[in-house]
Structures are given as structure tokens and as C-alpha cells.
Amino acid sequence: MKVSKRINKIRMRIMHQLTKNIGNSQKETMLSPGEKPTINRVLISRPNHRLGNQLLLTPLVQEVINTFPNCKIDLFVKGGVANLVFQNYEHVDTIIQLPRKPFNELIKYIKCWFKLKKYRYDLVINGDKNSSSGRLSTQIVNAPYKVFGETDEELEKMFDDYDHIAKYPVYHLRKYLNLLGSSESKNPIPTINIKLSDDEISKGKATLKEVVKNDKPTICIYTNATGDKIYDEDWWAIFYNRLKSDFPNYNIMELLPIENISKINFKAPNYYSKDVREMCGLLANTAIFIAPDNGVMHLASAAQIPVVGFFKVTKLEKYQPYGNKSIAFNTNETNLNDWLKGISNILG
Structure with a gap:
């Protein structure tokens, strides 16, 4: 095994131990029946560099746009491929890019984490329930509404496609908003879409x-x-x-x-x-x-x-x-x- 892969495995184990107890979706206020929370700025965290995983994030981004059509979305990702994937998403405002090899660009890596504190968000969503970095970034961001996306046995029983990595973040968001008092969306889950011109x-x-x-x-x-x-x-x-x-x-x-x-x-x-x-x-x-x-x-x-x-x-x-x-x-x-x-x- 290459040294970089060994280091990455060690990093992942350490991150998992540090973040394994992080993950309770939070809400500060309840809403009136049918009311939607005021959401103007959203952060979606998916710190992974692979093309497939960034493409699989597009249904969640589209769901946020459909639910809050006037919002601006920031993405916390790894590598530069997200710039290409979300090029034609007008609602995507800022893409915070962690370096693919954090130990080679440690200063940049640390600066990216500090950027998460630059803005106050209305809503932050962890795009992958199994991501230690996703849970940690969701935890440290200033936001009244946080969706960590912890595994939900009730949703597992309700939806045959709950396990799909592009779909369960959408189900988590819908349930979270419903618990706040907002009406639950019955629309189909958005498809993966790069929005070609x-x-x-x-x-x-x-x-x-x-x-x-x-x-x-x-x-x-x-x-x-x-x-x-x-x-x-x-x-x-x-x-x-x-x-x-x-x-x-x-x-x-x-x-x-x-x-x-x-x-x-x-x-x-x-x-x-x-x-x-x-x-x-x-x-x-x-x-x-x-x-x-x-x-x-x-x-x-x-x-x-x-x-x-x-x-x-x-x-x-x-x-x-x-x-x-x-x-x-x-x-x-x-x-x-x-x-x-x-x-x-x-x-x-």
C-alpha cells in the first residue's frame, strides 16, 4: 500500500473517533403549521473529491432550490470538480474547496475550515451521513437549523430507496423540515443533473x-x-x-x-x-x-x-x-x- 493511502486510512480512523458522537439534527424554533423557515443562505457539506460523489450531490442541491427558491447555497467540498458539476447552478454562490491531499497543502486545508466561520448560515446540511468531515463541518458552522443526516430507521421502513446515497439526504431534509412544522414535500426525488446548456x-x-x-x-x-x-x-x-x-x-x-x-x-x-x-x-x-x-x-x-x-x-x-x-x-x-x-x- 502506498504511504499516502496509509496516511489517509489513519486520518479517516482518527476523524471517525473524533466525530462518532456528533450527529443530532438541531432546531432552535418551531414553526406554525404549513409555515416554512426563513432560509436565505444554506451550506451543504460533502468533502469528497470524486466526480461521482459530487454528481450524486446534485439532487440535494436541487431539492434545496425547489424548497427555498430565493436562497443562496455554499458548498463545502474537496478538490475542484464541483466547479464543473455546479457551473450552471445559479443558486450555488460559493464553493469552499478543501485540497485533495491535505497533508501536502496543510495551510490551505486549515484556512478552508476557518472559512466555514466566515458566514452565518440559516441552514446547514451534511450530505453524507457516513462522512466524519461532513459531521464535523456541520457541527462547527453557525446556523439555527442543522441536518446531520443520521441514519433514520423510520425513513428506512417508509422508503424502499432510502439507502441510495443521492436520495437519503433529501429524505432527511424533508423529515427535518416536517418536524419543524413545515408541510412535507411529496414530489419525486430530483434526478442527478449537471444542467447542460x-x-x-x-x-x-x-x-x-x-x-x-x-x-x-x-x-x-x-x-x-x-x-x-x-x-x-x-x-x-x-x-x-x-x-x-x-x-x-x-x-x-x-x-x-x-x-x-x-x-x-x-x-x-x-x-x-x-x-x-x-x-x-x-x-x-x-x-x-x-x-x-x-x-x-x-x-x-x-x-x-x-x-x-x-x-x-x-x-x-x-x-x-x-x-x-x-x-x-x-x-x-x-x-x-x-x-x-x-x-x-x-x-x-
Whole structure:
């Protein structure tokens, strides 16, 4: 194991011990029935640098916007990817970015924590109930209303999708506001959304046509993943050949990872970009996206298209794509025919 990983594991254990008893959602005043609290400035804490986790935060941000349309939202995150994810969110005002490697940029790391004291917030929300840094930041911020997001057995029983990492923060917020006396929202949970502009979608359409060189609808696959989530070349070869035979009226293209590797040996037209929003603009013009569980799978969901996610080690209930006819499969319990039937149902 690399030294940096060992240090990070030690840091996480220390943070967990320091914050394990933090986590009681707080409220200072009760409201009249049907009344909403006056919320003008909100802090949402999600100090994680991964693209997927920042994308999975967008439903909570949208829920806050829907509930308090005149508010300004600050984000407490790690790394710079949140700038790209929330670029077109007008309500997002300030993004406080912890460095990805705090021990290499210790002064900056400490300054970011002090920034949390710069403003008085009306509401602060911890975006991940399992985050020690999230609980600690929620604790130290000045705000009358605090949602730590501790596990709620009542919500677990009420909602089959409570375990989903993008959804339970929304359920926590709704219950918290309801306990204050505000009316409870019955709206569907917002989907993951990067809010592409019309120009980004238009450019993506032109780029897609350059890749596939025709006007047929396109199935996009992404064959890479990390660690045990990877499916090998033989698995992908069988799946790719069935896609070609079962869906002859569709292009099949591959989105490539930064490592420029392909589990189908570059047999399909392919595309790669370092620009997250540029990739998303292209994906928005495809008919369906198919991938194992990874951040790019969530990026495709953020393009508001149907996504098929394959899971074999991570919890499907926690990370599966949802909305826009998306589906997920535990590949330990399903087979090739199940997957192709699901894809066929989506494509109609």
C-alpha cells in the first residue's frame, strides 16, 4: 500500500473517533403549521473529491432550490470538480474547496475550515451521513437549523430507496423540515443533473456525429472501472457482440477513460475528452449509456439519458442509476439475456 493511502486510512480512523458522537439534527424554533423557515443562505457539506460523489450531490442541491427558491447555497467540498458539476447552478454562490491531499497543502486545508466561520448560515446540511468531515463541518458552522443526516430507521421502513446515497439526504431534509412544522414535500426525488446548456448539447450532437459518421441512434458503452468493479475482456467481448447482433439499427460507440484503454480492443468508434461537461454534452445525444458502477456512469445520468449500470461488488441499492428509465443489474444474480431484455425495453 502506498504511504499516502496509509496516511489517509489513519486520518479517516482518527476523524471517525473524533466525530462518532456528533450527529443530532438541531432546531432552535418551531414553526406554525404549513409555515416554512426563513432560509436565505444554506451550506451543504460533502468533502469528497470524486466526480461521482459530487454528481450524486446534485439532487440535494436541487431539492434545496425547489424548497427555498430565493436562497443562496455554499458548498463545502474537496478538490475542484464541483466547479464543473455546479457551473450552471445559479443558486450555488460559493464553493469552499478543501485540497485533495491535505497533508501536502496543510495551510490551505486549515484556512478552508476557518472559512466555514466566515458566514452565518440559516441552514446547514451534511450530505453524507457516513462522512466524519461532513459531521464535523456541520457541527462547527453557525446556523439555527442543522441536518446531520443520521441514519433514520423510520425513513428506512417508509422508503424502499432510502439507502441510495443521492436520495437519503433529501429524505432527511424533508423529515427535518416536517418536524419543524413545515408541510412535507411529496414530489419525486430530483434526478442527478449537471444542467447542460443548449450550446453544450448542440456541440455534443455535432461531436457525436463526427464519431459515428451517420444519423442512426447510438448506444454508448464504457468498459473501464476500478478495482474489483472491472469486467474482463472476455466478458465485454461476449456482451459487445450480442449488442451488435441484437441492435443492428443502432451505432455502438465506446467512451474511453483517461488511461486510453478498451476492453473491446477499440473495435467500436470511440471518443475521449478531458472536459467533463464536453463528455456529458455528447452523452446527452446518445440513446442509452451502459457501464459498470463508476463515476462516468453517474455522469451519464447527469446528462438525463437512460443508463444501464452493472454491479457485482458495490451495493446496487446505494449507487444505482435512477430516473430517465435507468436500470441496474447485479451481475452475480442475472445473466446476459436479462441485461439485453432490459436494454430492449428501454429502447422500445
